[in-house]
Amino acid sequence: MISITETIAVPSPPKRVWEVLSSPSDVVSCIGGAELGAAHDDGSFDGTLVVKFGALRVRFAARVTLELTESELEGRLSARGRDGQGATRFSGNATFRVAEGEGPSDSRVTVDGEIQLTGKLASLIESGAGVVVSRMTKEFSAELVQRCAEPAELDTPPTAAPPPTGLLSRLRAWWARLRNVRQEPVGGAAEEGGRS
Amino acid sequence: MKAYEALAEAFVKEGTSDVFGMMGDANMHWMNALAQRGVRLYEVRHEGSGLGMADGWARTTGQPGVVTTTSGPGVSQLATSMVCASRARTPLVAFCGETAWGDEGATQYLDQRRFAAAIECEFVHLSRPDQAEEAVQRAFYLARTESRPVMLSAPMDIQQGTVEDADEYVPSTALLDRPRLLPDPSRIAAACDIIALSKRVVIIAGRGARRAGVGEQILGLQQRTGALLATTLQAKNWLCDRTEFHVGLSGLFGSKLAMELLQEADCVIGVGASLNSYTTEAGYLYPDAKYIQIDTSPHLVMGNGSVADCYIQADAVTGVTELDRALEQRAVRIEGFHTEEVLHRLTEPLQAPAEYLSELGLIDPREAIRVLDAELPGEIGLVLGSGHQVDFGTMLFQRSREVLSNYGMFGAIGQAPLLAIGQVVANGGKPGFVVEGDASFLMHLPEFETACRYELPLLVVVMNDEGLGAEFHKSAAKGLDPELALIPTPELGQVAVALGGGGATVRTIEELRAALAEYVRAPRPTVIDIRITRSVLSVPYRRLQYGEDV
Structure with a gap:
C-alpha cells in the first residue's frame, strides 16, 4: 500500500483553490498523462492515466468518484480500475481539504490518501511505486499552484452561449449541473455554472 | 555382477x-x-x-x-x-x-x-x-x-x-524418437497476416533459438521485417556482432533505449523464448504488440498470462524458415525499425559514460565491467550470478561471447561459481570466467579449492562491495539501516593463493588490468577480488527502487 500525505502551500485564496479542486477537468489538467472519459449517471466518471514506472509506460483506466462538501471545503476522491493489460488492479482514495494559508491570499491544501496495487505490476516496481506516486504528487502540487494562479473563467462561454459540444465542455456542463443539485452554491447559480 | x-x-x-x-x-x-x-x-x-x-x-x-x-x-x-x-x-x-x-x-x-x-x-x-x-x-x-x-x-x-x-x-x-516439428501452414499464414499489417516488428531470440543454431534464419527474417533483434537473458549478446539493429536484452536489464524502442513494437516474434515475465516485464514492455511465438513446447503461456496471438509449434529452424519463405511469397518487406534515425540511436549505448565515479581505493563497478569485457577475449565464456553487483555485468557486457546467466533461477546466491566449474569441465578445460558478489562467492568458497585441485582454469571475478549489496541498497530505499547489510571480507586474492590458485585483490583499474593480463597469459584457477564502491546504484535498482527512467 502506498500512502499519500501531502501539504501544499498555494499562494491563492481558498475560494479560488476550491474552484480548481472541485472541478474534475481542472484537477485532471494538473495531472500529467491524465484524461477524463465519460460521465455516468451515478455521478462517477471514467478517467485514464498514463504512469511511467521507470522506463515503462503503463496506462490505467479507472472509475472515479468525487464527493464534495463545499461548506467544509473538503472533498473525497476515490478511484478503482486496472491497467490496459488487465494484469494489475488498483484502488485508491484521497481526502483533501482547503484551508486558509499563512497570508490572507494564501491557502493550505492537505491531502491524505492511500493507493493499493495488486497484480503483476506490483512485483515489477517494488519500492519504486511509492517514489513515483510521491513524484506525481509533487508535480500535481506545482501544477495546482500554477493553475490557481491563472485567472478563472478565461475560457468561460457567455451565459447565452450555445450548448457545449466538445467532450471536455460537455463534462464541465454536466459537472456544473451535478454540483448545483448536490450542494448549496457559494455564489449564484449562473456564476457557478459558468465557472465549472 | x-x-x-x-x-x-x-x-x-x-x-x-x-x-x-x-x-x-x-x-x-x-x-x-x-x-x-x-x-x-x-x-x-x-x-x-x-x-x-x-x-x-x-x-x-x-x-x-x-x-x-x-x-x-x-x-x-x-x-x-x-x-x-x-x-x-x-x-x-x-x-x-x-x-x-x-x-x-x-x-x-x-x-x-x-x-x-x-x-x-x-x-x-x-x-x-x-x-x-x-x-x-x-x-x-x-x-x-x-x-x-x-x-x-x-x-x-x-x-x-x-x-x-x-x-x-x-x-x-x-x-527417443523425436520427429521434426513442422509448422502448421495455417499458423504460418496467420503469422504472415499479422506481420504484413505491422510496422514495428521485434524479434526476441531465446535460449532455444541459440541452441537450435537458427541465427542465419533469424537474421534473414529480421532483414525482411525491418525488425529489431532482442534477446532473452539466456541468450545475452547472441548475434550482437551480426546485425546493427541489435537492441540487446529485452526486460529489466535492457538499456533505456531498448525500453523505449521495444515499447513501440506492434508485433513481437519470439523464437525459442518462453516470453516469460522477465523478458516481457509481464507484458508491460510490449503494450500494443501482437505476439507470434515459435517454440517446440505443446503449450506455452507467456509472462503476460496470455497465449500468443499466433502460436507456431515447430522447431526453430523450420519455423523461422517457413515463416520467412511465406513472407517472401507475399512480397512482404517492411522498413520498420531499420532507419538511419534508429541506427544512430542504437550506437549510443555502446559509448562509455562520460565519467566514472572516483573513490580512493575503490573502483566504479561500471568501469570494472568495461575493462573485463575489453581484456578478456571473446572465446572465454561468461557465467553471471545474481544480486545487485552482478546487475552491472548483466547489463553492460557487450562483447559477443557465450553467456550463462543464473538470474531468476530460484534467486539463490552462491550458485554461479559452481555452474562455472561445471561449465569449464564440460568444455574440456577451456578457460571461463564468472562474475559474482562477495557474499555469493564466500558461500561456497571451499569449491575454489576444488577448482584448484582439478586445475580448472576458472577465473572468479568478485565484485566486492563488502556486504550484501542488494540488501544494502534495498534497505536504503525502504528507510532501513543499510549498515546492517555490511559484512567485511578478507583479501580474497590472498585467500585464493592459500587455496592453491592465483589471486589478486585490486583497488585500481591498473591493478585490475594487470591481474587480467596475468590470467589471460596463463589461465589457471584465479580469483580477482575487485573492491568496488557502494556509491553506484545499478540501473535495475534505480528503476525498481526509485522509479527512475534510466
Whole structure:
C-alpha cells in the first residue's frame, strides 16, 4: 500500500483553490498523462492515466468518484480500475481539504490518501511505486499552484452561449449541473455554472 | 555382477563421462565402479555444490549432468541447488545412496522420496537388484524428456545384491524418437497476416533459438521485417556482432533505449523464448504488440498470462524458415525499425559514460565491467550470478561471447561459481570466467579449492562491495539501516593463493588490468577480488527502487 500525505502551500485564496479542486477537468489538467472519459449517471466518471514506472509506460483506466462538501471545503476522491493489460488492479482514495494559508491570499491544501496495487505490476516496481506516486504528487502540487494562479473563467462561454459540444465542455456542463443539485452554491447559480 | 556395477555400467552407456559429488557409505561402491570404467570423478566439498557443478555441466552440454551423494545427510545437502536446477529446467540425474531398504531406524535414514518431491525433482527408486538397469534407463529418460532433475535413490543393501548378466543395455536415447516439428501452414499464414499489417516488428531470440543454431534464419527474417533483434537473458549478446539493429536484452536489464524502442513494437516474434515475465516485464514492455511465438513446447503461456496471438509449434529452424519463405511469397518487406534515425540511436549505448565515479581505493563497478569485457577475449565464456553487483555485468557486457546467466533461477546466491566449474569441465578445460558478489562467492568458497585441485582454469571475478549489496541498497530505499547489510571480507586474492590458485585483490583499474593480463597469459584457477564502491546504484535498482527512467 502506498500512502499519500501531502501539504501544499498555494499562494491563492481558498475560494479560488476550491474552484480548481472541485472541478474534475481542472484537477485532471494538473495531472500529467491524465484524461477524463465519460460521465455516468451515478455521478462517477471514467478517467485514464498514463504512469511511467521507470522506463515503462503503463496506462490505467479507472472509475472515479468525487464527493464534495463545499461548506467544509473538503472533498473525497476515490478511484478503482486496472491497467490496459488487465494484469494489475488498483484502488485508491484521497481526502483533501482547503484551508486558509499563512497570508490572507494564501491557502493550505492537505491531502491524505492511500493507493493499493495488486497484480503483476506490483512485483515489477517494488519500492519504486511509492517514489513515483510521491513524484506525481509533487508535480500535481506545482501544477495546482500554477493553475490557481491563472485567472478563472478565461475560457468561460457567455451565459447565452450555445450548448457545449466538445467532450471536455460537455463534462464541465454536466459537472456544473451535478454540483448545483448536490450542494448549496457559494455564489449564484449562473456564476457557478459558468465557472465549472 | 553386483547391482552397483550394473548401475555404473548403465550410467556409462547413458553417456556419463563426468560425475560431481562426495563419497559416502551408500555410494562409494558405485563410484569405484565408475572410476574403473574411466568416468572422471570430481570430489567436491559439499553435495549441493556438486549438484551446482553438474547443473552447469548439463546447461553447457545439453546432456544430463550427474551428481552423487551418500544417504540421508548427503541428500539433504542438495536442497537449494536442486531447486535451482529444477527452475532452470536442467536435465540431471542425482545418484543418491540410501540406508538399507526398510531400515527407518538407521541414523542416516531420510524419506528421500518425500524430500525429492519437496525439492522439485523426479524420483526413481531402486527396490530390487535386478531392476538396476531399468532404474537408470528410467531416470535418464525422465531427465531427457522432461528436462528436469531426477533423483535415483538406491538403498545400499540393494546395491550389493547380485544381478544376473543381462542383455545389452538399451540407453534411454534409444527410446527417443523425436520427429521434426513442422509448422502448421495455417499458423504460418496467420503469422504472415499479422506481420504484413505491422510496422514495428521485434524479434526476441531465446535460449532455444541459440541452441537450435537458427541465427542465419533469424537474421534473414529480421532483414525482411525491418525488425529489431532482442534477446532473452539466456541468450545475452547472441548475434550482437551480426546485425546493427541489435537492441540487446529485452526486460529489466535492457538499456533505456531498448525500453523505449521495444515499447513501440506492434508485433513481437519470439523464437525459442518462453516470453516469460522477465523478458516481457509481464507484458508491460510490449503494450500494443501482437505476439507470434515459435517454440517446440505443446503449450506455452507467456509472462503476460496470455497465449500468443499466433502460436507456431515447430522447431526453430523450420519455423523461422517457413515463416520467412511465406513472407517472401507475399512480397512482404517492411522498413520498420531499420532507419538511419534508429541506427544512430542504437550506437549510443555502446559509448562509455562520460565519467566514472572516483573513490580512493575503490573502483566504479561500471568501469570494472568495461575493462573485463575489453581484456578478456571473446572465446572465454561468461557465467553471471545474481544480486545487485552482478546487475552491472548483466547489463553492460557487450562483447559477443557465450553467456550463462543464473538470474531468476530460484534467486539463490552462491550458485554461479559452481555452474562455472561445471561449465569449464564440460568444455574440456577451456578457460571461463564468472562474475559474482562477495557474499555469493564466500558461500561456497571451499569449491575454489576444488577448482584448484582439478586445475580448472576458472577465473572468479568478485565484485566486492563488502556486504550484501542488494540488501544494502534495498534497505536504503525502504528507510532501513543499510549498515546492517555490511559484512567485511578478507583479501580474497590472498585467500585464493592459500587455496592453491592465483589471486589478486585490486583497488585500481591498473591493478585490475594487470591481474587480467596475468590470467589471460596463463589461465589457471584465479580469483580477482575487485573492491568496488557502494556509491553506484545499478540501473535495475534505480528503476525498481526509485522509479527512475534510466
